[in-house]
Amino acid sequence: MATGGTMKVIYLDNCATTRVDxxxxxxxxxxxxxxxxxxxxxxxxxxxxxxxxxxxxxxxxxxxxxxxxxxxxxxxxxxxxxxxxxxxxxxxxxxxxxxxxxxxxxxxxxxxxxxxxxxxxxxxxxxxxxxxxxxxxxxxxxxxxxxxxxxxxxxxxxxxxxxxxxxxxxxxxxxxxxxxxxxxxxxxxxxxxxxxxxxxxxxxxxxxxxxxxxxxxxxxxxxxxxxxxxxxxxxxxxxxxxxxxxxxxxxxxxxxxxxARRRLDSGWKRVTQLRATALDLIATRLPGVRVNGDPHAGVPHILNLVLPGVRGESLVASLHSVALSTGSACNSASQEPSYVLTAIGVSAEDANSSIRICLDPAMGFEDLVRGIEMVCERAQGLADVVVAMQGTR
Known part of the structure; x- marks a missing residue:
């Protein structure tokens, strides 16, 4: 538990902002x-x-x-x-x-x-x-x-x-x-x-x-x-x-x-390992997940994923112990699909089913695994609800 009796939040949104060292x-x-x-x-x-x-x-x-x-x-x-x-x-x-x-x-x-x-x-x-x-x-x-x-x-x-x-x-x-x-x-x-x-x-x-x-x-x-x-x-x-x-x-x-200058090389190496762990877990728990953009043309810190059958905004809003996003913080009030994703040819449906995970080298592997497990569990639950609703039509 965090101070004040509040539950610890696993932070996966390090592109929006970072904790002051x-x-x-x-x-x-x-x-x-x-x-x-x-x-x-x-x-x-x-x-x-x-x-x-x-x-x-x-x-x-x-x-x-x-x-x-x-x-x-x-x-x-x-x-x-x-x-x-x-x-x-x-x-x-x-x-x-x-x-x-x-x-x-x-x-x-x-x-x-x-x-x-x-x-x-x-x-x-x-x-x-x-x-x-x-x-x-x-x-x-x-x-x-x-x-x-x-x-x-x-x-x-x-x-x-x-x-x-x-x-x-x-x-x-x-x-x-x-x-x-x-x-x-x-x-x-x-x-x-x-x-x-x-x-x-x-x-x-x-x-x-x-x-x-x-x-x-x-x-x-x-x-x-x-x-x-x-x-x-x-x-x-x-x-x-x-x-x-x-x-x-x-x-x-x-x-x-x-x-940042002192930790540059070690940070890149560690976050690469964190990314691989996150991808392995998500791919195992959520078959059909896809990476937006070229996974080899970017920094390992940023992982943008399509979760088929899940609305990204609903997933983000329903997670109380994990902080992540659907895209840039400056777009958080918009109901439109990400202009970044649509600009590279991602369909509006896939863009609305996308989430962004931003990793930090200082993060522990245990926290990462727990956070990803909660994300996957909630995503699967939302997908099951959608399937059930479609079956009743």
């Missing part, structure tokens, strides 16, 4: 209590806070293979995506400039596309293959010398597909277009080197890698910084993003990035 929390606490100064203040407490922010920013930069001077601290990947994409365009921009978007990306990017269209900017859609990978040939055809920016999620948040960001960067740069990468699901799971991959801007969120909610970062390649315009204005803490720097959150982000 104990070391991260310990690093944050002094900056909520003793060293609570504003990093912009000139006194001793301000200097301590400013020093802590600088050290944390170095840790963020190290995770990304960047210099600290290229990091802009934000409230998370959503704000970072907005700064990077909206900042590429002036309010008086009109055609023939255009921007390219991937239809399976997170809504924080796709919604910017809608905002740009309202401004009169042409937006173009990348073709996506049934395995979830972007069609590079189609992207090359859609790019031209009026393309200002293209954006892609490095790791898809619903099916885990790893996109070929280096190849996309080459295609973009050949026509003078910039590439923005949403790395919210990639940070802490993939090795990132923004210089080697030739990315222009890249976004991360702290709460996706065992850091706190409400903080993230935007990498901006120094050579293109002057091409970005700020989207908000204030005290000038950052050229591209004003606002009081939340020292405790930034320290937490820095510590989370430090830990």
């Amino acid at each position: 104990d070391e991260v929390l310990d690093a944050m606490l002094p900056y909520l209590k003793e060293d609570f100064g504003n990093p912009s203040s000139p006194h001793v407490l301000g200097k301590r806070a400013r020093r802590a922010v600088g050290q944390a920013t170095e840790s963020v930069a190290e995770l990304l293979g960047a210099d600290a001077e290229s990091i802009v601290l934000t409230s998370g990947a959503t704000e970072s995506n907005n700064i990077a994409l909206l900042g590429m365009f002036a309010h008086d921009d009109r055609a023939p400039v255009n921007a390219l978007f991937c239809p399976t990306d997170h809504k924080s990017s796709l919604s910017v596309g809608r905002a740009l269209r309202h401004r009169g900017i042409e937006t173009r859609t990348m073709g996506v293959r049934p395995d979830g990978l972007v069609d590079l040939g189609h992207v090359a055809d859609r790019l031209d010398f009026h393309s200002r920016v293209a954006t892609i999620a490095w790791v898809n948040s619903e099916i885990g597909t790893i996109q070929p960001v280096s190849e996309l960067a080459t295609l973009c740069h050949d026509v003078g277009c910039l590439l923005h990468v949403d790395a919210a699901q990639a940070a802490g799971r993939l090795r990132i080197d923004v210089t080697e991959a030739a990315m222009d801007t890249l976004a991360i969120s702290g709460h996706k890698l065992h850091g706190p909610k409400g903080v993230g970062a935007l990498y901006v390649r120094p050579e293109i910084r002057r091409r970005l315009r700020p989207t908000t204005f204030g005290g000038g803490q950052f050229e591209l993003r004003s606002g009081t720097i939340p020292t405790h959150l930034v320290v937490g982000l820095g510590k989370a990035c430090e830990l």
